[in-house]
Amino acid sequence: MSLRSPLARAPRARRIGAGAVTALAAVSLAACTSNTPSTENEDASGQQAQNVVANDEPGDEVVIGFSAPAADHGWMGSITTSAKKAAEQYSDVDLRVAEGTNDVNLQISQVETFINDGVDAIVLLPFDGAAMTPVAMKAMEAGIPVINVDREFDDPNAARVTVLGDNYGMGVSAGTYICSQLEGQSDAVVAEIAGIDSLPLTQDRSQGFEDALKSCGLDVDNRVAADFTVEGGERAASNLLQAAPKIDAIWNHDDDQGVGVLAAIQNANRDEFFMVGGAGSANAMRSIKEGGSVLQATVIYPSTQAADGIKLARLLAQEKALGDLVEVEVPREVQLYAPVVTKENVDQFLPTAFES
Amino acid sequence: MSSPGVTESQDAEQPARAAGPEQPHESTRRTGGGDLSTRALSLLQTGVGRNAGLVVALLLLCVVGAFTAGDRFASTDNALTILRLAATIGVVSIGMTFVITGGGIDLSVGAILALSSVWCTTLATQVIAEDTHWIVMAGVALLVGIGCGLVNGVLISYGRVVPFIATLAMLASARGLAEIISLRRTQIVTVPGFRDFFTARLLGVEVQVWLFALVAVIGWVVLNRTTFGRRTIAVGGNPEAARLAGINVRRHTVLLYVLVGVCCAIAALMLVARTTTGSSTHGTLYELDAIAAVVIGGTLLSGGRGTIVGTVFGVLIFTTLTNVFTLNNRSISEQSLLKGAIIVVAVLLQQRLANRKSSE
Numbered sequence: 001m002s003l004r005s006p007l008a009r010a011p012r013a014r015r016i017g018a019g020a021v022t023a024l025a026a027v028s029l030a031a032c033t034s035n036t037p038s039t040e041n042e043d044a045s046g047q048q049a050q051n052v053v054a055n056d057e058p059g060d061e062v063v064i065g066f067s068a069p070a071a072d073h074g075w076m077g078s079i080t081t082s083a084k085k086a087a088e089q090y091s092d093v094d095l096r097v098a099e100g101t102n103d104v105n106l107q108i109s110q111v112e113t114f115i116n117d118g119v120d121a122i123v124l125l126p127f128d129g130a131a132m133t134p135v136a137m138k139a140m141e142a143g144i145p146v147i148n149v150d151r152e153f154d155d156p157n158a159a160r161v162t163v164l165g166d167n168y169g170m171g172v173s174a175g176t177y178i179c180s181q182l183e184g185q186s187d188a189v190v191a192e193i194a195g196i197d198s199l200p201l202t203q204d205r206s207q208g209f210e211d212a213l214k215s216c217g218l219d220v221d222n223r224v225a226a227d228f229t230v231e232g233g234e235r236a237a238s239n240l241l242q243a244a245p246k247i248d249a250i251w252n253h254d255d256d257q258g259v260g261v262l263a264a265i266q267n268a269n270r271d272e273f274f275m276v277g278g279a280g281s282a283n284a285m286r287s288i289k290e291g292g293s294v295l296q297a298t299v300i301y302p303s304t305q306a307a308d309g310i311k312l313a314r315l316l317a318q319e320k321a322l323g324d325l326v327e328v329e330v331p332r333e334v335q336l337y338a339p340v341v342t343k344e345n346v347d348q349f350l351p352t353a354f355e356s
Numbered sequence: 357m358s359s360p361g362v363t364e365s366q367d368a369e370q371p372a373r374a375a376g377p378e379q380p381h382e383s384t385r386r387t388g389g390g391d392l393s394t395r396a397l398s399l400l401q402t403g404v405g406r407n408a409g410l411v412v413a414l415l416l417l418c419v420v421g422a423f424t425a426g427d428r429f430a431s432t433d434n435a436l437t438i439l440r441l442a443a444t445i446g447v448v449s450i451g452m453t454f455v456i457t458g459g460g461i462d463l464s465v466g467a468i469l470a471l472s473s474v475w476c477t478t479l480a481t482q483v484i485a486e487d488t489h490w491i492v493m494a495g496v497a498l499l500v501g502i503g504c505g506l507v508n509g510v511l512i513s514y515g516r517v518v519p520f521i522a523t524l525a526m527l528a529s530a531r532g533l534a535e536i537i538s539l540r541r542t543q544i545v546t547v548p549g550f551r552d553f554f555t556a557r558l559l560g561v562e563v564q565v566w567l568f569a570l571v572a573v574i575g576w577v578v579l580n581r582t583t584f585g586r587r588t589i590a591v592g593g594n595p596e597a598a599r600l601a602g603i604n605v606r607r608h609t610v611l612l613y614v615l616v617g618v619c620c621a622i623a624a625l626m627l628v629a630r631t632t633t634g635s636s637t638h639g640t641l642y643e644l645d646a647i648a649a650v651v652i653g654g655t656l657l658s659g660g661r662g663t664i665v666g667t668v669f670g671v672l673i674f675t676t677l678t679n680v681f682t683l684n685n686r687s688i689s690e691q692s693l694l695k696g697a698i699i700v701v702a703v704l705l706q707q708r709l710a711n712r713k714s715s716e
Contacts, residue, residue, distance in 0.1 A: 006620060015562060017669065070688070097685055098682045099686075099687045099688045099689075100687070100688045100689075101688055102637070103640060103641070104627075104631050104633075104635075104638065105441060105444050105445070105627060105630065105631075106441065106638075106678065108440075108441075108631065109437055109438075109440060109441035109675075109678070109679070109682075110682050112437040112440070113434070113437055113679065113683060115433075116433040116434050116437060117428055117683075127637070128542050128631070128635055129542070130542040130544050130631070130632070130633045130635075131542060131631035131632070131633040131635060132631070133397065134551070134631065154544055196540075197543075198535075198539055198540040199540070200541075250471050258702065291423075293673075310613050311395055319459065319586070350647050
């Protein structure tokens with residue numbers, strides 16, 4: 001940690017201090033405060049910390065433009081707030097936030113404004129990846145590196161770096177965890193509450209889940225789809241509980257809709273099963289920490305990926321390399337891991353979880 | 357009974373925008389009051405005066421923009437950014453001006469835009485377009501717009517469904533159909549030439565911006581200089597009187613909704629070119645943006661008075677506001693709040709003017 005760090009981190013550290021974070025190693029603290037998912041740093045040990053410090057040293061002043069869709073979901077809200085927090089960490093970053101819109105026309109004009117301004121880098125979570133491709137291309141052609149977060153452009157040349165979550169991996173993590181919990185019960189009833197079914201991300205999650213269950217001889221017995229909202233989750237779960245009189249395990253794709261799912265479970269007075277969540281909201285994690293609920297675990301889809309985007313944008317603009325890699329240049333693509341959060345490791349993930 | 361006829365002859369002599377407000381409710385025409393306040397009021401009530409208010413508002417915004425963002429605001433590139441943003445919603449708003457002037461409302465503009473964008477980018481359409489010309493896509497979009505407008509118009513004038521309800525139904529169905537056709541996926545345009553046409557520059561300005569200008573000019577001429585425009589005002593002001601004067605009100609109403617449908621299709625094509633995609637999520641909440649622009653422009657929501665110039669200013673005011681906020685790193689939420697305030701102030705001012713006028 002550099003001399004600057006304690007000062008810069010003081011407010012955050014206080015906030016986190018309430019938790020059991022103090023018990024964690026210095027590396028983990030660095031992970032929390034730097035807004036990168038801890039998994040990236042876990043296996044990195046001391047060397048990573050050194051590299052982070054080297055890169056964290058103030059460099060050239062850089063202007064980063066940031067645009068994301070409207071915060072109509074806890075996860076999306078956290079995308080913007082964690083990106084802002086990541087930028088606040090650095091005295092050399094001037095973050096311009098063109099906030100929250102689901103209108104591609106408007107989001108395009110926001111990016112055009114960044115291009116006019118001649119910002120040093122643009123971090124973009126598009127409302128619609130394909131629709132934002134032309135303007136991202138325009139930025140790249142103007143010599144401004146674009147960091148594409150979460151929703152991919154349809155042309156790889158439109159982004160210098162792409163930061164992605166792992167939807168398929170989420171399904172695999174959830175399935176593998178359920179397999180380990182139901183070991184040996186090949187007749188166990190597994191249910192799945194998906195998000196919006198027509199979205200590729202939902203299909204990827206379900207595919208991963210199915211594949212992982214298959215490897216231990218299980219399959220999805222009951223499957224319903226909701227729509228990422230509390231209300232939709234409640235409706236879907238009520239139907240599911242009606243349809244399946246006995247369940248052993250449920251995977252619910254999304255913790256925001258999980259609030260509704262848990263309400264439905266409570267209304268139906270059911271507790272013969274355990275549930276695994278998805279996305280990783282602070283709500284869900286607190287409930288996992290307390291115990292006593294059917295919610296035993298959740299699988300993370302990092303809401304801090306735009307924050308990673310900001311960090312990478314800064315490195316790019318300052319022509320620095322990514323610590324811990326031999327490469328001189330920042331990689332082309334970073335795909336984040338989808339870890340399972342249980343009572344045992346929840347403290348490690350709680351600080352970066354999103355509030356729904 | 358003879359009033360619309362009289363109106364028409366008066367219009368021909370009147371400055372165009374002044375003609376609008378004076379229309380059918382009135383049997384007595386004011387010829388400018390005696391004392392100063394009435395005179396000032398009458399100036400406000402003419403098109404020039406009302407638009408002066410809008411010009412002042414826009415200039416004020418520009419001053420704020422230039423003051424807070426300096427050269428970042430006052431540059432050609434930024435002006436073009438504002439115009440590009442304004443173009444799509446602007447074309448929709450021109451169509452909306454006609455419907456509202458004609459005493460109706462169209463809540464389905466965003467949904468029609470989405471459906472047009474999806475339909476003209478389906479694989480089948482694009483395959484045909486690749487074999488022939490991208491104009492096929494434009495044709496498909498226009499047909500969708502016309503079709504939706506026709507359904508709206510027929511339901512409203514022959515089915516006697518209230519415009520609010522009929523177009524609300526279209527809002528739901530058109531977007532639903534767009535989702536079904538696209539399977540909620542984003543359809544990418546691969547046809548060569550399509551995007552090039554709309555993003556090509558003419559005198560340094562993109563074709564899509566010129567299209568907006570063209571639609572606005574045509575809209576102004578049609579509303580102020582043609583029988584169609586005068587009929588629109590008559591139908592909106594007093595449909596019964598218009599009917600008695602021999603205007604086919606039902607047919608005219610259908611035409612108005614077809615017209616707004618066409619505008620939506622044009623806007624859809626512009627958005628498809630801008631994003632290179634057709635999607636069922638395009639145009640979300642455009643109905644509100646368009647109505648807001650029309651209303652602050654000075655068109656009466658109850659019909660009978662409409663101004664294209666006002667609408668263009670309304671659109672520019674809102675898009676400039678967005679731009680100034682973006683440049684200053686301010687949130688969309690604050691902007692929405694201010695937008696609401698602007699609408700309320702504009703409408704309150706209008707009402708005051710209308711009340712004073714009727715009490716005279």
